[in-house]
Amino acid sequence: MTVVLAVHVLAAAAAGALGSRLGAKVFLLAGIAPASTVIWILGNGGDILDGNAVTESYRWVPGLDLELSFRVDSLSLLMLGLVGGIGVLVFVYASRYFHGDEPGLPRFAAILTIFAGAMTGLVSADDLIAVFMFWELTSITSYGLIGFNDRSAKARASAVQALLITGSGGLALLAGLILVQITSGVTSFSDLAGIEIEGGVATGAAILVLYGAFTKSAQAPFHGWLPGAMAAPTPVSAYLHSATMVKAGVFLVARMSPVFHQVDTWIFLTVGVGVGTMLWGGYRALRQTDLKLILAYGTVSQLGMLVATFGVGKDKLYTAGVAMLLAHALFKAALFMVVGIIDHSTHTRDIRELSGLGRRMPVLTAATVVAGLSMAGMIPLFGYVAKETVLAGLLEADFFLVDLATAGVVAGSCLTAAYTLRFLWGAFWDKPGVDDTELHRPDPVFVGPTVLLAVPTIVFGLVPSLAEELVHPAASNLDAAATETALKLWPGFILALYLSAFALVVGGVLFAARSTVEAFQERLGRSHDAAGIFQHLLAASLRGAAKVTRVVQTGSLPLYLGVIIMTTVSLPAIAIGADAAWPDDLVAADSWLQGVVVVGTMAAAAAVTVASRRFSAVLMFGAVGFGIAGLFVIQGAPDLALTMALVETVVIAMYVLVLRHLPERFSPTPFNSVRILRLGIAGLVGVSVLLIMVTATAERTEVPVDAEIATRSVPEGDGSNVVNVTLVDFRGFDTLGEIVVLVVAAVGVAALVRTGRRRSTDQGEAVAGDDPPDPEPGPDPAREVTHA
Numbered sequence: 001m002t003v004v005l006a007v008h009v010l011a012a013a014a015a016g017a018l019g020s021r022l023g024a025k026v027f028l029l030a031g032i033a034p035a036s037t038v039i040w041i042l043g044n045g046g047d048i049l050d051g052n053a054v055t056e057s058y059r060w061v062p063g064l065d066l067e068l069s070f071r072v073d074s075l076s077l078l079m080l081g082l083v084g085g086i087g088v089l090v091f092v093y094a095s096r097y098f099h100g101d102e103p104g105l106p107r108f109a110a111i112l113t114i115f116a117g118a119m120t121g122l123v124s125a126d127d128l129i130a131v132f133m134f135w136e137l138t139s140i141t142s143y144g145l146i147g148f149n150d151r152s153a154k155a156r157a158s159a160v161q162a163l164l165i166t167g168s169g170g171l172a173l174l175a176g177l178i179l180v181q182i183t184s185g186v187t188s189f190s191d192l193a194g195i196e197i198e199g200g201v202a203t204g205a206a207i208l209v210l211y212g213a214f215t216k217s218a219q220a221p222f223h224g225w226l227p228g229a230m231a232a233p234t235p236v237s238a239y240l241h242s243a244t245m246v247k248a249g250v251f252l253v254a255r256m257s258p259v260f261h262q263v264d265t266w267i268f269l270t271v272g273v274g275v276g277t278m279l280w281g282g283y284r285a286l287r288q289t290d291l292k293l294i295l296a297y298g299t300v301s302q303l304g305m306l307v308a309t310f311g312v313g314k315d316k317l318y319t320a321g322v323a324m325l326l327a328h329a330l331f332k333a334a335l336f337m338v339v340g341i342i343d344h345s346t347h348t349r350d351i352r353e354l355s356g357l358g359r360r361m362p363v364l365t366a367a368t369v370v371a372g373l374s375m376a377g378m379i380p381l382f383g384y385v386a387k388e389t390v391l392a393g394l395l396e397a398d399f400f401l402v403d404l405a406t407a408g409v410v411a412g413s414c415l416t417a418a419y420t421l422r423f424l425w426g427a428f429w430d431k432p433g434v435d436d437t438e439l440h441r442p443d444p445v446f447v448g449p450t451v452l453l454a455v456p457t458i459v460f461g462l463v464p465s466l467a468e469e470l471v472h473p474a475a476s477n478l479d480a481a482a483t484e485t486a487l488k489l490w491p492g493f494i495l496a497l498y499l500s501a502f503a504l505v506v507g508g509v510l511f512a513a514r515s516t517v518e519a520f521q522e523r524l525g526r527s528h529d530a531a532g533i534f535q536h537l538l539a540a541s542l543r544g545a546a547k548v549t550r551v552v553q554t555g556s557l558p559l560y561l562g563v564i565i566m567t568t569v570s571l572p573a574i575a576i577g578a579d580a581a582w583p584d585d586l587v588a589a590d591s592w593l594q595g596v597v598v599v600g601t602m603a604a605a606a607a608v609t610v611a612s613r614r615f616s617a618v619l620m621f622g623a624v625g626f627g628i629a630g631l632f633v634i635q636g637a638p639d640l641a642l643t644m645a646l647v648e649t650v651v652i653a654m655y656v657l658v659l660r661h662l663p664e665r666f667s668p669t670p671f672n673s674v675r676i677l678r679l680g681i682a683g684l685v686g687v688s689v690l691l692i693m694v695t696a697t698a699e700r701t702e703v704p705v706d707a708e709i710a711t712r713s714v715p716e717g718d719g720s721n722v723v724n725v726t727l728v729d730f731r732g733f734d735t736l737g738e739i740v741v742l743v744v745a746a747v748g749v750a751a752l753v754r755t756g757r758r759r760s761t762d763q764g765e766a767v768a769g770d771d772p773p774d775p776e777p778g779p780d781p782a783r784e785v786t787h788a
Contacts, residue, residue, distance in 0.1 A: 001040070001054070001056055001070040001072060001120075001121075001124050002056060002058075002070070003036075003040075004036050004037055004040050004120060005117050005120060005121055007032065007033055007036040008033040008036070008113055008114065008116060008117030008120065009114075009117065011029065011030050011032050011033035011113050012030070012033070012109075012110040012111075012113035012114045012117070013110070014029055014030075015027075015029055015030040015106060015109040015110045015113055016106050016107060016109070016110035017106075018106070019105055019106020019107075019109055019110070020106055023099075023100025023101070023105070024094070024095050024096070024097075024098040024099060024100035024105070025095055025100070026095075026105065026106060026109045027091045027092070027094040027095040027098070027109055027112075028091065028092070028095050029109075030091055030109045030110070030112065030113045031087075031088055031091030031092060031095075033087075033113045033116055033117065034083065034084045034085075034087030034088045034090075034091060034116050035084070035088050036084075037080055037083060037084030037087070037116075037120055038081075038084045038085055038088060040080075040084075041077065041080055041081055041084060044072070045077055048072060048073065048074055048077045048473075049074055049077070049469070049470075049473045051074075051473070053071050053072060053073040053190075054070075054071070054072045055069070055070065055071045055072075055126070055190075056069065056070045056071075057069040057070070057126075066127070066129060066187075067127060068125075068127065068130050069125070069126040069127045069130065069188060070121075070124045070125055070126055070130075071124070071125075071126035071188070071189065071190050072124050073477045074470075074473030074474045074476065074477050075251075075254070075255075075322070075474040075475075075477040075478065076123050076124050077473075077474070078322065078325075078326065078470055078471075078474040079123035079247070079251055080120065080123055080124060081470075082243050082244065082247070082326070082329045083116060083119045083120055083123065083243075083244050084116075084120070086238075086239065086243045086244070086329060086333050086453075087116050087239065087244075089333070089337075089449035089452060089453065090235050090238055090239040090333070090337075090449070091112075091235075092445065092448070092449055093235055093238070093337055093340070093446065093449045094109075094112075094233075094235040095445075096442070096443065096445055096446035097233065097234060097235055097340055097344060097446070098233070104148065104150075107144075108144075108145065108148050108233075111141050111144040111145055112141075112145060112235070112236070112239070114137070114141050115138060115141035115142065115145065115239075115240065115244075115245070116239075116244075118134050118137035118138045118141055119134075119138060119244045119245065119248070121133075121134040121137075122134035122135055122137075122138060122248055122251075123248075123251060126188045126189050126190050127187060127188050128177040128180065128181060128187055128188060128189070129177070129187070131177070131189075131252075132170065132173060132174050132177060135170055135173060135212070135216070135248065136167070136170045138216075138245050138248060139162075139163060139166040139167055139170055139216075140163070142162060142163075142166070142229070142236075142240055142245055143159045143160075143162060143163040144159075145232055145233075145236045145240065146158050146159040146162050146228075146229045146231060146232040146236065147159030147160075147232075148232060148233060148236070149231070149233075152231065154231050155231040155232070157228070157535070158225070158228035158229055158230075158231040158232075159229075159231075161224065161225045161228050161534050161535075161538075162225040162228065162229050164538070165215050165222050165224075165225045165534070166215050166216055166225065168215065169211055169212040169213075169214065169215025169216055169222070170212060170215075172208045172209075172211040172212045172215075173208065173209060173211070173212025173213070173252075174212075175208045176204075176205045176206070176207075176208030176209035176210075176211070176212060177205075177209070179201055179202075179204055179205035179208065180192070180197070180205050180209070180256075180259070182201065183197045183199070183201050183202055183205060184197050184259070189255055192256075192259050193258070193477075194258075195259060196258070196259060196260075196261055196262050197259060197260065197262075197263075198262050198263060202260065202263050203263055203265050205260075206256075206260045206263045206265050206266040206269075207265060207269070209252065209256055209260075210253070210266070210269050210270065210273075212249070212252070213249035213250070213252045213253050213307070214249065214273060214307075215249070216245070216246065216248050216249035216252075217246050217247070217248070217249025217250050217253075217303045217306075217307060218246055218249075218277075218299070218300050218303055219249070219273050219274065219277045219300075219303065219304060219307060220273065220276055220277040220280050220281075220300075220304075220530075221530065221533075222530075223277060223280075223281065223300045223530055224530025224533065224534050225530075225534075226241055226246065226296055226299065226300055227284075227293055227296040227297060227300070227530075229241055229296075230290075230292045230293060230296050233340075234292070234336060234337070234339060234340030234343065235340065237292065237295075237296075237336045237339075237340075238333050238336035238337050238340065239333070241296070241299060241336075242295075242299055242328075242329065242332035242333050242335075242336050243329040243332065243333045246299065246303055247325065247329065249303075249307070250303060250306045250307060250310060250321075250325060253270060253306075253307055253310045253311055254310040254318070254321060254322075254325075254478060255478075257270075257310050257311055257312075257313045257318075257478065258313060258478055258479065260313075261313040264400075266311065266313075267311060267312060267313070267399060267400075267401065268401065269311070270307055270308055270310070270311020270312070271308045271311055271312065271401045271404065271405050272401070272404075273304070273307065273308075274304045274305065274306070274307035274308025274309075274311060274405075275304065275305075275308050275404065275405055275408030275409070275412070276304070276408075277300060277301065277303065277304030277307070278301045278302070278304035278305045278308070278408060278409070278412035279301075279304075279408060279411060279412055279415065280300075280301075280304075281297045281298065281299075281300030281301030281302075281303075281304060282297070282298070282301040282412050282414075282415025282416055282418075282419060283415060284297040284300075285297035285298045285301065285415070285419035285422075286415065286418055286419050286422065286510070286514075286517060286521070287518075287521055289350055289351050289352055289426075290349050290350060290351075291339045291342065291343075291349040291350075291351060291354075291423060291426060291427055292336070292339050292343075292349055294351075294419055294422060294423045294426070295332065295335055295336055295339060295423065297419075298332075298375070298416065298419055298420075298423075299332060301412060301415065301416065302324075302328050302332070302375075302416070304412070305324065305390070305409060305412060306321060306324055306325060306328070308405055308408070308409070309321040309324060309390055309393075312394075312397060312399060312405070314393060314397050314399075314479075315475075315479040315481035315482045315484070315485065316389075316392070316393035316396060316397070316482070316485040317390070317393040317394070317397060318475040318478045318479050318482040319389060319393070319471060319472065319475040319482045319483075319485040319487070320386065320389035320390040320392070320393045320485070321390070321475075322471045322474045322475045322482075323382075323385065323386040323389055323467065323471045323487055324386040324387065324389075324390055326382075326386070326460075326467065326470065326471065327374060327382045327383045327385075327386040327457070327460075328375075328383075328386075330371075330374070330382065330453050330456055330457050331370075331371040331372070331374040331375045331382075331383055331453070331457055332371075332375065333453055334367065334368075334371040334449075334450045334453035334454055334457075335368065335371050335372065335375070335423070337449055337450045337453075338364060338367070338368045338371070338427070338450055339427075341364060341442050341446060341447060341450070342354070342357065342427060344442065344446070345361075345439040345440055345441065345442050346437045346438065346439045348437070351422075351425075351426025351427065352426075352434070353434070353437065354426060354427055354428075354431075354434075354437050355429070355430055355431040355434040355435065355436055355437055356430050356435075356436035356437060357427060357428045357437060357439065358428030358429060358430070359430070360436075360439065360441075361428075361439075361441070363447060363451065364442070364447055364450065365428050366454075367447070367450045367451045367453075367454040368424065368427065368428065368450070369424060370454040370457055370458060371450075371453065371454055371457060372420045372423060372424050373420070374457045374461070375416065375420050376416055376417040376420040376421070376504065376507065377413060377416065377417065377500055377503065377504065378504065379461075379489070380458075380461045380462055380489055381457055381458060381461040382456070382457050382458075382459075382460035382461040382464075382467065383457070383461075384461060384500070385460070385461055385464050385467070385487050385488070385489060386487075387413065387500065388488070388491060388496055388497065388500055389485065389487060389488075390409060391406070391409060391410070391496040391499050391500065392491065392494070392496040393485070394406045394409060395495055395496060410499050410502065410503055413499075413500070413503035413507070414502075414503045414506040414507045414510065415507070415510070416503070416507065417503055417504050417506070417507020417508065417510075417511075418506075418507040418508075418510035418511045420507070421507065421508065421511035422511060422514065425511070461489065462489065464486075464487035464488060464489055465487070467487055468486070468487050471487060558678070562677075562678070562681055565681060565685055566681065566684075569684060569685055569688040572688065572692050573688055573691070576691055576692065576695050586694065590634075590635075591634065593634055594631065594634055594635075597627055597630045597631055597634065598627075598631070600623075600627055601623070601624055601627030601628065601631075604620045604621075604623035604624045604627060605620075605624050607620040608620045608621050608624070611666075612665055612666055612668075613664060613665055613666075614659050614662060614663070614664065614665070614666060615656075615659055615664075617666075618652060618655045618656065618659065619652075621652075621655075622648055622651070622652040625644060625645075625647070625648035625651070626644075626645060626648055628644060629641040629642075629644040629645045629648065632644060637723075639720075639721040639722060639723050639724070640723045642721075643721075643723045643724060643727075654746075658749065658753065661753045662753070709722060709725075709726055709730060710722050712730075713725045713726075716729070717729040717730070
């Protein structure tokens with residue numbers, strides 16, 4: 001699998017580099033990436049369907065027991081088939097959809113290829129953290145694809161909306177996966193097989209995982225980004241928003257459903273949100289006049305049915321869910337491609353302007369009718385077989401929301417039939433009072449992918465046993481008993497059949513009475529759609545953030561530093577107060593000489609804070625360092641004392657060199673409440689550091705490393721000065737980093753000093769001139785340097 005992912009990376013790089021020369025043919029080059037997935041499936045699919053999963057594993061962070069692992073079982077194989085197979089058709093389709101002179105086309109092709117690789121990694125990754133990584137990569141790449149037309153405000157807004165919604169879901173998913181690991185003790189999908197988790201933590205994990213899945217699969221109330229994403233070119237809609245990316249959330253629900261099967265919250269949310277989304281999406285589809293938006297809201301609706309089906313966690317519904325997953329990808333990708341062909345040929349997608357295309361585009365019309373009727377659940381197409389299996393599974397299931405789920409799926413199926421007829425009528429029928437739409441006929445290569453997707457829709461419908469070769473192995477990865485549920489073209493005169501027929505009849509009535517339905521919707525009023533609500537919430541969030549920023553971001557460096565220090569001090573203080581041991585043998589000093597040096601050092605430190613002259617402050621600051629070096633001498637560490645003395649000498653010399661460029665005295669500061677507060681914070685920090693040092697010593701559980709460092713100092717560091725060997729050899733990289741920080745700080749101070757001197761010189765030259773300009777008001781450079 002890593003080879004396939006590498007091919008995607010190379011193909012994306014090649015598309016970005018050669019796209020400007022190839023024009024629209026760059027998609028044929030980029031199509032090598034999904035084609036490599038298909039080739040891999042052909043080489044390994046037989047063994048995988050026989051139950052022999054293909055695994056790869058690479059150590060990532062051994063210290064944290066993290067690894068990049070891939071495992072392709074039958075369910076992953078089915079998803080790879082959709083990502084790779086439909087991906088090849090989409091790339092061929094895109095080579096005809098684009099003219100080749102669109103700005104940014106090579107970048108678009110490269111991002112689309114990376115997205116295909118991200119989906120390939122997502123459905124084949126076994127490690128939970130790797131799943132999250134690929135999950136987020138799909139969100140990032142979809143942002144670039146939706147916002148391809150970056151000169152369109154609508155496209156930019158839609159891209160941001162998709163990124164924020166799916167990105168927030170990704171963070172929730174990460175938290176949920178971490179809780180799953182904590183609860184189950186395993187870190188991969190393969191190890192989760194057969195594990196059922198319960199309890200309060202499991203409930204929290206279920207909610208977080210579903211939040212991530214709902215955002216990715218456009219479940220209400222997070223569904224608004226999917227219709228908004230229709231601002232993207234149609235190849236993106238056909239690939240991301242029907243067959244692949246939106247299926248990621250459904251795929252995750254399917255994987256995790258056996259794990260959370262005993263958590264009532266899981267079933268309540270998947271069934272409740274899924275059914276509600278199915279109904280709302282279907283209702284919204286009946287109000288659209290844009291062919292693409294009809295399909296977008298239809299996708300939202302059917303994703304809701306898939307989430308509810310997989311969320312129940314029953315063997316028969318696993319089979320039904322996998323069959324519906326496959327059927328939906330086939331007919332919805334084909335229908336989106338049809339919209340692109342119509343738009344490309346007529347330059348409109350408005351059903352009020354389209355008329356007479358059915359007579360003049362018979363092949364495309366036939367393929368569209370097949371895909372559309374499969375979406376509506378018409379016999380003998382595969383969509384009918386899948387939906388019939390869903391209804392039969394619900395009627396036989398036993399859980400506390402079964403009646404609600406069944407009624408919701410039937411009502412949603414009625415709406416599906418209605419908006420399917422609306423789509424077919426709007427795209428191809430002759431409309432009274434509307435002239436035949438002008439068009440230029442698409443070439444066969446452009447129409448070919450749609451026709452190819454219609455073929456398995458017919459074949460799998462007429463011969464469901466062929467579909468079972470893919471569906472049963474995939475469903476058995478979720479529940480071994482799922483293979484006992486057969487896919488049937490004619491199940492007999494059972495209740496599920498009557499419900500399917502009822503849905504078709506009601507859908508036909510709703511379409512026939514579309515004028516009455518539209519008038520009814522108009523009387524209800526046009527409520528704000530999800531995209532509008534999102535924009536209002538986003539604007540309110542930005543306004544709130546601006547208000548908070550004005551309060552907490554005052555521009556005061558002492559305030560920022562005070563907040564950081566108090567936070568740093570308070571957190572350890574809580575731990576110390578909760579449970580900290582106090583050493584029994586604690587003494588104030590080992591000798592009277594230590595006490596004298598400590599008192600002198602503290603006096604020098606206090607003198608630094610009250611000194612009015614800079615030179616005096618530097619001398620007192622150096623006295624503090626030399627006092628600490630004296631403590632090291634008394635304690636019996638002359639090497640450390642020598643190092644400390646050398647460092648203090650160099651630092652004092654540097655300070656003296658800088659002082660000659662600064663004013664002699666500090667700016668006077670009044671003794672007010674602010675200064676008292678700063679004194680209090682400083683004292684609190686000192687006491688906290690003391691407590692941390694004392695309690696940390698008492699809480700030590702490991703053997704100190706000083707003896708080992710002293711033992712290795714001469715043979716490995718060639719030095720008897722343990723401190724120097726530690727700084728230069730054992731902690732060489734740390735020392736190098738500290739030196740870099742000091743150098744950067746020194747360069748910054750020098751730049752500030754030079755800037756202050758230059759401003760002073762410029763002002764002096766201006767005053768010495770014959771006709772000096774009025775000086776601009778501004779801060780005193782010396783004061784700027786002082787505060788810096």
